[in-house]
Amino acid sequence: MLMVEGLMILSCLIPAFHFGDGTWRGITLSGLFTLNVGLLMLVRYHSARTMHDRRLAYLLVVLMWIVLALFGAIPFMATGVLTSFTDALFESMSGITSTGATVFASVEWLPSSILLWRSMTQWFGGFGIVLLVLALVPSMGINKYSLYTAEASGADNTGKQTTSTASTVRQTLGVYILLTLLFVFLLCKSGMQLWDAVNITFTNISSGGFSIYNDSLSHLTHLQQYIVALAMLLSGVNFAMLYNLLTFHWDRLRHKLEQFRFYIGLYLVATVFVAIALSTHMGYSAADAARLSIVQTASVLTTTGSLVADTSYWWVPVTYLFVILSLCGGMAGSTTGGLKAMRVLILIRHVRKILRDRLHPHAVNPVRLNRTPVSSHLLTNVMVIFMVYVMVIFAGVMMLMLCGINATESIGAAIACITGYGPGLGISGGFGCYAHFTTAAKLICSLIMLLGRLECLTLLILFIPSFWRR
Amino acid sequence: MRRFNWKLIAQVTGVLLLYLAAGLLLPLVLSIYERDGMQFAFAVSGMLILMAGLFLRNMVGGKAEYRLRQDESYWLTVAAWVVMPLFGALPYLFTGVTQSFTDALFESFSGFTTTGSSVIRHPEELPPSILAYRALTQWVGGLGLLLFVVALLRRLGLGAGSLYEAEFSGTQQRKLHPRLAQSVTRMWTIYGLLTATLWGLLMVQGVGLVDAFCTACSTVSTGGFTTHSEGITALGVHPTSTVTVFMFFSGVNVAILYRLFTLRWRHLWRDGELRTYTLLFVCSVALCTTAFFLEGNGFSDSLHFSIFHIASTMSTCGYHMPVPTHWSFVVSVLTFVLIVIGASAGSTGGGIKLRRIIIMVKYIANYLTRMIHPNVVFHVKVNNEVVESDYINKVFAFVFLYIVFIIGGGFVLTMCGCSIPNAVCMAAANISNLGPSPLINTMGGSLDYAVLPHVAKWTLTLLMLAGRVELFALLAVVSPAYWRLRLPKARRG
Numbered sequence: 001m002l003m004v005e006g007l008m009i010l011s012c013l014i015p016a017f018h019f020g021d022g023t024w025r026g027i028t029l030s031g032l033f034t035l036n037v038g039l040l041m042l043v044r045y046h047s048a049r050t051m052h053d054r055r056l057a058y059l060l061v062v063l064m065w066i067v068l069a070l071f072g073a074i075p076f077m078a079t080g081v082l083t084s085f086t087d088a089l090f091e092s093m094s095g096i097t098s099t100g101a102t103v104f105a106s107v108e109w110l111p112s113s114i115l116l117w118r119s120m121t122q123w124f125g126g127f128g129i130v131l132l133v134l135a136l137v138p139s140m141g142i143n144k145y146s147l148y149t150a151e152a153s154g155a156d157n158t159g160k161q162t163t164s165t166a167s168t169v170r171q172t173l174g175v176y177i178l179l180t181l182l183f184v185f186l187l188c189k190s191g192m193q194l195w196d197a198v199n200i201t202f203t204n205i206s207s208g209g210f211s212i213y214n215d216s217l218s219h220l221t222h223l224q225q226y227i228v229a230l231a232m233l234l235s236g237v238n239f240a241m242l243y244n245l246l247t248f249h250w251d252r253l254r255h256k257l258e259q260f261r262f263y264i265g266l267y268l269v270a271t272v273f274v275a276i277a278l279s280t281h282m283g284y285s286a287a288d289a290a291r292l293s294i295v296q297t298a299s300v301l302t303t304t305g306s307l308v309a310d311t312s313y314w315w316v317p318v319t320y321l322f323v324i325l326s327l328c329g330g331m332a333g334s335t336t337g338g339l340k341a342m343r344v345l346i347l348i349r350h351v352r353k354i355l356r357d358r359l360h361p362h363a364v365n366p367v368r369l370n371r372t373p374v375s376s377h378l379l380t381n382v383m384v385i386f387m388v389y390v391m392v393i394f395a396g397v398m399m400l401m402l403c404g405i406n407a408t409e410s411i412g413a414a415i416a417c418i419t420g421y422g423p424g425l426g427i428s429g430g431f432g433c434y435a436h437f438t439t440a441a442k443l444i445c446s447l448i449m450l451l452g453r454l455e456c457l458t459l460l461i462l463f464i465p466s467f468w469r470r
Numbered sequence: 471m472r473r474f475n476w477k478l479i480a481q482v483t484g485v486l487l488l489y490l491a492a493g494l495l496l497p498l499v500l501s502i503y504e505r506d507g508m509q510f511a512f513a514v515s516g517m518l519i520l521m522a523g524l525f526l527r528n529m530v531g532g533k534a535e536y537r538l539r540q541d542e543s544y545w546l547t548v549a550a551w552v553v554m555p556l557f558g559a560l561p562y563l564f565t566g567v568t569q570s571f572t573d574a575l576f577e578s579f580s581g582f583t584t585t586g587s588s589v590i591r592h593p594e595e596l597p598p599s600i601l602a603y604r605a606l607t608q609w610v611g612g613l614g615l616l617l618f619v620v621a622l623l624r625r626l627g628l629g630a631g632s633l634y635e636a637e638f639s640g641t642q643q644r645k646l647h648p649r650l651a652q653s654v655t656r657m658w659t660i661y662g663l664l665t666a667t668l669w670g671l672l673m674v675q676g677v678g679l680v681d682a683f684c685t686a687c688s689t690v691s692t693g694g695f696t697t698h699s700e701g702i703t704a705l706g707v708h709p710t711s712t713v714t715v716f717m718f719f720s721g722v723n724v725a726i727l728y729r730l731f732t733l734r735w736r737h738l739w740r741d742g743e744l745r746t747y748t749l750l751f752v753c754s755v756a757l758c759t760t761a762f763f764l765e766g767n768g769f770s771d772s773l774h775f776s777i778f779h780i781a782s783t784m785s786t787c788g789y790h791m792p793v794p795t796h797w798s799f800v801v802s803v804l805t806f807v808l809i810v811i812g813a814s815a816g817s818t819g820g821g822i823k824l825r826r827i828i829i830m831v832k833y834i835a836n837y838l839t840r841m842i843h844p845n846v847v848f849h850v851k852v853n854n855e856v857v858e859s860d861y862i863n864k865v866f867a868f869v870f871l872y873i874v875f876i877i878g879g880g881f882v883l884t885m886c887g888c889s890i891p892n893a894v895c896m897a898a899a900n901i902s903n904l905g906p907s908p909l910i911n912t913m914g915g916s917l918d919y920a921v922l923p924h925v926a927k928w929t930l931t932l933l934m935l936a937g938r939v940e941l942f943a944l945l946a947v948v949s950p951a952y953w954r955l956r957l958p959k960a961r962r963g
Contacts, residue, residue, distance in 0.1 A: 058841075317884040320893070324877060347870050354867040355946055359541045376859075383866040384837045387830060390873060398803040407799060407891040407913055425890065457841065464838050 058461055065128075065450060069093040075117050081110055086439045093446040095121030096128070097453040098335060100209025100305035100422030101413075101445065103435045108214055112195070118210045119202035125453075126206020126235070126335035127176050172239045175246065180205050183231045190224050204228050207235045207335045209305025209422040215431060216307040217299075222291060225308060229295040236263060236302035236330025256331070258370050263301075263331050263341040270325055271297045274318055281315040296322075302330045303337040305422025312423075312430030319425060323412070326421040337420025337452055339389060343382045346374055350383070388456045393418055396448045403441040413437075417445045418452035478538060479546045481531025483553045486615060487523030490554060491516050493606055494561070497599040500680070506597035511564035519557045547943045550615045551935060555582040558607055567600055572924045579931045581607030582615070583938040584818060586694025586788045586905030587930065589920040594698045598680040604695045605684035611938070612691025612818040613661050613724070617654050657724050660731060661818075665690045668716050675708045689713050692720045692819040694788030694905045701791045713789070714781050721785030721813035722747065742853045743814050743825050747784070750824070754780045754808060758801050765796035779908065783808045786819040788905035790917065797912050805909045806895060809902050810872070820903030820937050822872055826865045828852060833862055871941050875901055879933045886926040889914055900930045901937035 072092035076082040082091065087103045094101045095118055104110065180201055187197035196212065200220075203210045213219040217228060234242070241260065244252045275293035278284045284292065295308040300322045311319060329338020349367045356365045366373035396414035401407065412425025413434070423429045427436060434442065451459050461467055494516040501509040538546065559571075559578035568574040573589045580587045581604055593601065665686050672682035681697050685705065688695045698704035702713055719727065726744055729737050739745065755776045762772035775794050782789045783805050812821010829850055836848040849856040879897035884890060892915035899907050906917040919927065936944050 316887075316890060317881060320881055320884045320890050323890070324881070347867075350863070351867045351871055351945075352949075354864055355942065355949055358942065359544075359946065361540065379863070380837065383863075383870070384834050386870060387834060387866065394803065394807055398800060401799040401803055407802065408889065410799075411891060411894075457838065461838050461841055464835075464842065466839055467842055 058458055058467075062450075062454065062459055062462060065096065065454065068128075069096050069446070069450070072096050072121050075114065079111065079114055081114055084439070086442045087435075090434065090442040090446050091118070092121065093449050094422070095208065095210065096125040097420055097449040098122045098125040098206045098208035098337070099417060099420045099449045099452075100203070101416060101424070101428070101449070102210060102422075102433050103437075103442070105433045105435050106214050107210075107212060115199060115212045119199040119208075119212070122206045122208030122210055123180070123202040124206075126208060127173065171243045175239050175242045176205070178246070179231070179234060179242070183227065186227050187224060190221065190227060192220070192224060200228060201231065204231045204304055204306055205235050205335070207232065207302045207304040207330070207337070207420065209299070211306060217295060218308055225291065225295045228306065229298040232298045232302045232304045232306070233267070235304070236298075236334050236336045238331040238333040240333060241331070255370055259331050259342045259345060262345045266325070266328060266341070267297060267301050270301065270321060273321065277315055277318050297325070300325045300421065301328065301336075302334075303419045303421045305416070305420075307423065307431060310430040312426065312432060319429070322421075323415055323425070326419040327415065329419060337418075339386060342369070343386065345369065346379065346382045347386060349374075350379065385455055385457060388460065389418065392448065392451055392456055396444065399444045400441055403438050403444065405437065405441055413441075413445055414448055417448040420449065420452055475535060475538065475542050477531050477534035478536065479542065479549050480526045481534045482546055482616075483549050484523045484525070484527030484531055486550055486554055487519050487526065487557055490557060490610075491520040491523055493610065494519065494603070496606060497561070497603040500602050501597065501599035504598050506599055508565050508597050508599045511566075512561055512599065512603075515557075515560035515564050518560060522557060541946070544943045544946045547616060547939050548947045551582070551939050554610075554615055555579045555607075555935075558582060561600070561603055565597075565600060567596060569920070570924075572927050573920065576919065576927045576931050577604070578607065579934050580905065581693065581695065582611035583903050583934040584608050584611050584691050584693040584786075584820070585900055585903045585934045585937075586688070587900060587919050587934075588695060588906070589918075589927075591918055591920060592699045593696060594704075601684050601697050602680060605687035605693070608691045608693030608695055609665065609687035612693065613657060617657065656728060660724055660728050661690065663731065664716070664719070664727070668712070671712050672705070672709050675706065675712065677705050677709050681705065685709070685713060689716050689787060689789075690720050690818070692717070692785050692787040692813065692817070692903070694782075696789060702789045703791045710778065710791070714778050717781040717785045717787045717789070718751065720787065721781075721817050721819045723814045723816035724818070725816055726814075740853070743828065746828055747814050747824055750808075750811075751780060751784055754784070754804060757804060761798040761800045761804075762794050762796070765794075765798045767794040767796055779805070780808070783904065783907065784811075784819075785813050785817070786821050786902050786904040788899070788903075788907060790906050790908055793908045793911070797908075799912075802909055802912055805907060806898060809895075809898050809904050809907065809909070810876070812902050820901075822869055822902075825852065826868060829857055829862060829865050830869060868941065871945070872901070875933065875936055875941065879929055882929045883926055886923045886929075888926070896930065897933055901933040903934060903937050 069089060069092045072095060073085070073088035076088035076091055077085065082088045082103070090101070090103055093099075100122070107115065183201040183205060184194075184197045187200060188194055192200075199212045202208075211217070217225055220228065237260065238256050241253060241256045244250070271293050274297050275289045278293055279286055279289035282289075292308050296311065298304075299306045299308070303326050311322065327338055328344050329340050330336030332340040332342040334340075346367060346369060349369070353365050353367050356363065367379060368374065393414050396418065397407075397410045400410035400413055405413070406426070409424060409426040409428055413428055416422055416424040416428075423432070424434075426432075428434050434445065437445065494512055498509055498512040498516060501507075501512055555575070555578040558581065559574040562568045562574035562577050563571065568577055568589060576587070577589055579585070586608070590596065593604075668689060669682050669686040672685060673679065677685070684695070684697050685702070687693070696702060696704075702710055705713075722744060723741075726738065726741055729735070755773075758776035758780055759769075759772045762776060763769055771794055775791065778789075778791055779801075781787070786809070810822060811827050812823050813819025815823040815825035829852060832850045832852075836850060840846060840848060850862060851857065876894065876897045879901065880890070880893040883893035883896055888896065892910065892913040895907070895909050895913050896915060899905060899910060910917055919930070922930075
C-alpha cells in the first residue's frame with residue numbers, strides 16, 4: 001500500500017516539473033521516504049503473515065489507514081504549504097477518507113503539485129474503501145461478498161458471481177479506472193483543460209470533494225456541472241452493478257435492484273424538494289433552481305461535498321435535508337460514505353416487519369431484500385452499525401463542543417466528517433473551511449473521519465479489552 | 471373471523487370521557503369556591519364531555535363483545551390518547567386562556583402526554599381552577615390512560631393484558647400481582663400515595679394549597695407544568711429540594727417504588743435498571759457540576775443546579791429554574807442525550823427508556839466481542855434474565871424509529887423557521903415528553919411555545935402523542951401495511 005502511495009507522490013512530480021513551481025524537492029523527498037518505509041513494511045509483513053488472524057486483520061487495516069494518512073501528510077509539510085502538523089494530518093486524512101473537508105481558506109494559490117496530490121489521495125482513498133469492505137467483511141461473520149457484490153443474503157446462492165477476492169478487486173479497479181478515463185474525456189470534450197478535468201474527475205468519482213477552485217463547481221460551465229453530477233451519481237452506485245452493466249450481465253443486476261431503486265428514488269424526491277425550495281424561498285429562476293438542485297443533491301447524497309453554490313446561505317430546511325441525505329449515503333460497495341442505502345433500506349424493512357409481527361404474532365415475516373430473506377447476521381450488523389454511528393456522532397459533537405465550537409458547527413462538522421461529506425454547517429460549511437478549528441478539534445475531526453470510513457466497528461474493536469488479551 | 475370490535479373501543483373511550491367529566495368537578499368546585507368566574511366554562515365543557523362520553527359508551531358502544539385483538543388494542547390506545555386530549559381542550563377554549571383552537575389542543579395534549587410544553591406565558595396570572603385542571607390532566611396521563619380502565623374491564627380477560635402491554639408497550643413491565651386488576655390497583659395506590667405525600671410535604675413547607683396540589687400532580691406524573699413563569703424556584707428553596715427528590719423517584723419503575731413502600735428494600739438494589747439509573751444520575755451530576763464549575767460558576771450554585779437539572783431531565787419531568795450565569799455547551803449535549811434516553815421503563819416518564827438502552831449497549835458490546843471471537847455464545851441479560859433476540863430486534867427497531875421521528879420532526883420545525891440545533895432539541899424534548907428544557911433556550915430557541923407557527927405546534931403535538939404511545943401503536947394505525955392486512959378480513963366479516 002505504502003509503495004503505491006510513494007509512487008503516487010512521485011507521480012506528482014510531473015506537474016511539479018511541468019509547471020516549474022519549485023516544490024519538486026519536497027515532493028521527491030517525501031515520495032522516496034514513503035517508498036522506503038513501504039518496502040520495509042512489506043518485508044515485515046511477509047514475515048508476519050504466518051500469524052495472520054482475525055485480530056491482526058483488524059489491527060492491520062486500522063494501522064494501514066492511519067499510516068497512509070500520516071505519510072500523506074508529509075507532502076503538505078515538506079512543501080511548506082502547511083506549517084502545522086495537525087493541519088497537514090487533517091488535510092491528508094480528509095483526502096484519504098475521501099471526505100473533502102479542508103483547512104485551506106483558499107486553494108488557488110497552492111502549487112499545482114499539491115493540488116494534484118490532494119486529488120490523488122481522494123482518488124486512492126475512494127478505491128481503498130471498496131478494498132476495505134472486501135478485506136473486512138468476511139471476518140464480521142457475514143458472507144464475504146454479501147455487502148459488496150450482491151444481494152444481502154450472500155452471493156453464493158446464485159453461484160454466478162466470481163468467487164475470488166483477487167478477481168473482484170480486478171473488476172472493481174477496472175470499472176473505477178474506466179469511469180475515471182471516461183469522465184476525464186467527457187470533461188475535456190466539454191471544453192475543459194486536461195489539468196482541471198483530471199483533478200475534478202479524481203475528486204468527484206471518488207466522492208471526495210476537494211476542489212482546485214475556491215468556488216468549487218460553480219467555476220464550471222453548466223454542461224460541465226451536469227457531467228460532474230453524473231460522475232458523482234455513478235460513484236454512488238455499487239461497483240459490481242456497474243461491472244455487470246458494462247459486461248452486459250444484465251440478469252445479475254436484479255440482485256441489487258431494490259437498493260438501486262431506493263438510492264435513485266431518494267435522489268429524485270430530494271432533488272424535486274430542493275428545486276422547489278430554492279425557487280420559492282431563495283428567488284432562483286426555475287432553470288437555475290433545477291440545475292443547482294440536480295448537481296448539489298447528487299453531491300450530498302453521494303457524500304462528495306463538491307459545491308455548486310455557497311450552500312451555507314441556503315434555506316435552513318434544505319441544509320438540514322442535506323445533512324440527513326449525507327447520513328443515508330449511496331449504495332453499499334460504492335465509494336460513498338454515510339450509512340449506505342442498503343442499510344437504511346434494511347432498517348426500514350425491519351421496522352415494518354416488527355409492526356407486522358405485532359399485528360400477526362404467528363405469521364412468519366422475514367426481512368426481505370430483493371425477495372431474499374436477510375440473514376440475521378447481516379440484520380444485527382446493520383443495526384449495530386447504525387447505533388454505533390449515532391453514538392459516535394453524539395460523542396463527536398460533545399467533544400467538538402468541549403473544544404469551544406458552537407452547536408451548529410459541531411453538529412455539522414461531526415456529521416460531515418463521519419459521512420465523508422466534507423463541508424459542515426456555519427463557517428465550516430459552504431465555501432468556508434475548517435481553518436478556524438482548534439488543534440484538538442481538528443484531531444477529533446480526523447478521528448471521526450477515520451471512524452466513518454472504517455464504519456466505526458473496525459476501529460472501536462481495538463478498544464475492547466479482550467482484543468488485546470491472549 | 472370476527473368483525474373489528476369498534477364497539478368496545480367506543481365504549482372504553484366513552485368510559486374514559488366520563489372519568490374526565492367527573493374530574494372536571496374538581497376545578498369546578500375550586501372555581502366556585504375561589505369565585506374566579508370560570509365556573510360556567512367548566513360546567514359547560516363538563517356537560518359536553520359527559521354527553522359525548524355517554525353517547526360513545528351507550529349509543530355507539532352498546533353491547534360490545536369483551537374481546538380485544540392485538541390490532542384492536544392499538545386502535546384503542548390511539549383512540550384513547552387522541553379523544554381524551556381532544557375533549558380535554560374544551561375547558562381551555564371556553565375559559566379563553568388560549569388564543570386559538572391549535573393552542574388549546576397543544577396545551578391539552580401537552581398535559582395528557584405529561585410533556586409540559588406550554589403556550590401560556592404567565593401561568594401565575596391564570597385563575598387557580600385552570601391551574602388545577604392543567605395539573606390534573608397531567609396526573610391522569612401520568613400512569614397511562616388505559617390503566618384506568620383495565621381495573622374496570624375485568625371481563626376483558628386476555629384482552630386486558632394486551633392493553634396493559636400497550637400502555638407499557640414493549641418494555642416487559644412486570645406485574646405486581648398475578649391478577650392484572652390487582653396489580654393495576656396497586657400501581658394507582660402507589661401513585662396516589664406519592665402524590666399525596668408530596669402535596670402534604672409542600673404544604674408543610676409553606677406552599678399554598680393550589681400551588682402545592684399542582685406541583686405535586688405535575689411532579690409525580692413527570693409532567694412539568696409550573697404555576698409560575700420563573701419556574702419551580704418561585705416556591706422557595708426547601709420545596710425545590712423536595713420536588714427534586716420526588717422527580718428522581720418518579721423516573722423509577724412503579725413496580726420498584728411498590729417494593730420501596732412495602733419495605734422490601736433488599737430486593738431493591740438487585741434491579742439492574744435502578745442501579746443504572748442511579749449511576750447515570752450520579753455521573754451526570756458530577757459531569758454537569760464540573761462543566762459549570764470550569765465555566766466559572768460558583769461550586770455550590772453549579773451543584774444545586776446540576777442536581778435539579780439532571781433529575782428534571784432524566785425523569786423527563788421538565789421543570790426549569792434559572793440557569794447559571796455561564797452556560798456550558800457540554801451540558802447541552804449531555805442533556806440532549808439524557809432526554810433521548812429518558813426514564814426507567816414502567817415509570818411515568820418518557821423517552822426511549824433506560825431498559826432499552828441497557829439492552830442495546832450490552833448487545834453492542836457483545837457484538838464487538840463476537841467480532842473477535844466469532845464462536846462465542848452470548849446472552850444479553852437484564853436482572854439475570856436472558857433477553858430474547860426477538861426482543862432485542864424490537865428494541866433496535868424502536869430506537870431507529872425514535873431517531874427517525876426526531877429527525878423528521880426537526881425537519882418540519884426548520885421549515886417553520888427554527889435553527890437546526892433548536893429544531894432537533896425541540897423535537898427530542900417533546901417526543902420524550904419532557905417539554906421545557908434550558909437546552910432549548912441555550913440553542914437559541916424559546917420555551918414560550920406561543921410564538922411558534924401553527925404548523926410547528928401541530929408537529930410537536932404529534933410528536934408528543936407518538937412518544938407517549940411509544941410510536942408503534944401510532945404507526946400501526948396509520949401504516950398502509952396494516953390496512954392491507956386488515957381490510958380483506960373485515961370484508962369477509
